[in-house]
Amino acid sequence: MSRLPAFPWDSLAGHTERARAHPGGIVDLSVGTPVDPVPDSIRDALASVSDVPGYPTTHGTPALRAAAVDSLRRRHGADGLDPDAVLPTIGSKELVAWLPSLLGAGQGDVVVIPELAYPTYEVGALLAGASVQRADGLTQLGPQRPRLLWLNSPSNPTGRVLGVEHLRKVVDWARDRGTVVVSDECYLALGWDAEPVSVLHPDVHGGRLDGLLAVHSLSKTANMASYRAGFVAGDPDLVRRLLAVRKHAGMIVPRPVQEAMTVALGDDKALAAQRERYAARRAVLRDALLAAGFRIDYSEAGLYLWATRDEDADATVGWFAERGILVAPGTFYGPRGGRHVRVALTATDERVNAAAERLTA
Numbered sequence: 260m261s262r263l264p265a266f267p268w269d270s271l272a273g274h275t276e277r278a279r280a281h282p283g284g285i286v287d288l289s290v291g292t293p294v295d296p297v298p299d300s301i302r303d304a305l306a307s308v309s310d311v312p313g314y315p316t317t318h319g320t321p322a323l324r325a326a327a328v329d330s331l332r333r334r335h336g337a338d339g340l341d342p343d344a345v346l347p348t349i350g351s352k353e354l355v356a357w358l359p360s361l362l363g364a365g366q367g368d369v370v371v372i373p374e375l376a377y378p379t380y381e382v383g384a385l386l387a388g389a390s391v392q393r394a395d396g397l398t399q400l401g402p403q404r405p406r407l408l409w410l411n412s413p414s415n416p417t418g419r420v421l422g423v424e425h426l427r428k429v430v431d432w433a434r435d436r437g438t439v440v441v442s443d444e445c446y447l448a449l450g451w452d453a454e455p456v457s458v459l460h461p462d463v464h465g466g467r468l469d470g471l472l473a474v475h476s477l478s479k480t481a482n483m484a485s486y487r488a489g490f491v492a493g494d495p496d497l498v499r500r501l502l503a504v505r506k507h508a509g510m511i512v513p514r515p516v517q518e519a520m521t522v523a524l525g526d527d528k529a530l531a532a533q534r535e536r537y538a539a540r541r542a543v544l545r546d547a548l549l550a551a552g553f554r555i556d557y558s559e560a561g562l563y564l565w566a567t568r569d570e571d572a573d574a575t576v577g578w579f580a581e582r583g584i585l586v587a588p589g590t591f592y593g594p595r596g597g598r599h600v601r602v603a604l605t606a607t608d609e610r611v612n613a614a615a616e617r618l619t620a
Contacts, residue, residue: 262385267378267591274580281583286614288544289585291415291562291603293482295536298529301481304522305515315514317506319347319490323517326524327475327490334527335447337459337473339466344495346502347512347520350487351445351476355379358472359387359407361504362439362497368406375417375592377443380409393593397432404436413446413455413560416592416601420453420559426463434470439497445476445489446561448530449537453559459493468494479562480530481523488512488520537562540604540611547615548602556599564602565589575600582617 271289278285318324324342331337348354356379359370370384374393384391384407394400410429412421426442433440442458449455456463459473472493478484491501505511512520523529545564548555553566568575572588579586579600587603589596606614 263382264378271576271585271587274576275585277577277580278583278585281617283583283613283617286584286606286610286617288603288606288614289587289601291479291605293478293484294605294607295482295533297482297486298523298526300526300529301483301519301523305486305519308515308518311514313514315511315517317346317511318343318502319345319512320517320521323347323521323524326521327492330524331457331459331473331475331492334530335457335460337457338461339468340459340492341495344468344498345490345492346498346505347517348474348489348491349510349512350478350484351443351474351489352379353487353510354474354489354491355443356383356386357510358441358491358501359383359389361501362407364389364406369403371400371405371408371438373409373411373414373593374595375414375589376409376411377415378591380411380443397428405433405438407439407441408433409441409443410458411443413449414557415443415446415561416563416587416589416596416599417556417565418446418558418561418563420450420455420557423456423460423462426456426458427465430458430464430471437470439470439472439494441472441474443474445474445479447475448480449534449562450560451538451541451558455560469496470494472497477520477523480533481526482533483519483523486516486519488516488523490520536608537604540606540608543611543615544602544604547618551618562604564604565599566602567599569598572597572600584614584617 324345327345328340328342364387366388368389370389372380374395447455476489556565558564576588587601589599
């Protein structure tokens with residue numbers, strides 16, 4: 260525990276209280292937690308197997324794994340994946356935090372994470388006893404052979420999208436060194452100004468899945484954050500290794516959640532409707548931020564706007580809090596975030612409109 264950083268969200272307590280004191284109430288654009296209803300089809304699926312008394316399988320039902328494969332192919336062009344190379348997870352954060360340990364990383368190993376990154380990438384490496392290196396380019400890594408390298412496109416927090424050529428170069432580089440590439444693709448279906456590409460796409464991996472894993476979540480696209488519903492897919496050998504350890508550790512997705520996931524992965528209409536909600540909120544917040552004098556960097560995809568006024572991030576968070584709006588400082592995601600804030604799209608239409616009014620008053 261002594262190696263782990265402080266939980267970043269605890270440091271927002273003062274700003275949170277200031278925002279709550281606003282006469283119109285707080286508009287919380289800090290944590291990217293869903294606020295929209297869970298589609299009826301998913302809720303019905305959850306209830307349909309609520310009377311199954313036996314233990315679920317760690318590997319997930321064949322129907323769930325087939326649905327994941329079909330979804331990756333249909334939505335993202337990821338062909339050639341075997342259903343056996345899919346493994347449901349208890350949300351994506353659990354997997355991110357424990358993946359280095361599950362893959363045997365430890366003291367003396369290096370885990371590479373983006374310079375601006377979801378904090379749990381670092382936490383996962385530290386839990387395993389490994390070292391962390393932040394890098395966005397291969398030249399930063401020199402001759403070393405990292406145990407694991409994280410990609411995140413679209414990025415949390417920046418919304419940056421990595422192109423096919425960039426992804427392919429990383430994959431080739433990693434294969435030459437025996438490095439496992441793990442791509443966090445939880446926001447893959449939320450492209451706005453650019454079309455994100457999966458590491459499981461043939462244009463990236465060249466017909467070979469060895470050394471590759473992709474992490475997916477249904478929290479954002481299907482409003483299933485409370486269900487803890489995710490999966491990992493890719494290299495069959497790596498998935499087999501993960502499955503073997505997770506069987507021993509009891510890391511099992513509940514059976515009703517597996518059924519709900521199966522339906523969600525096949526419901527493209529519900530996904531399209533949720534995309535429209537986020538697109539509308541993004542347009543409102545983006546226009547308001549620009550009108551208030553902010554610059555928005557990257558943000559081509561995902562659930563966040565990466566905004567700056569070229570000042571210290573904590574000062575910007577305070578400026579928002581005075582207007583009853585809570586945002587996340589870029590420092591939560593790495594040293595390079597010190598002059599940006601992350602503005603989430605995950606608030607109701609009424610709260611988003613309230614934020615826009617306050618920003619442009």
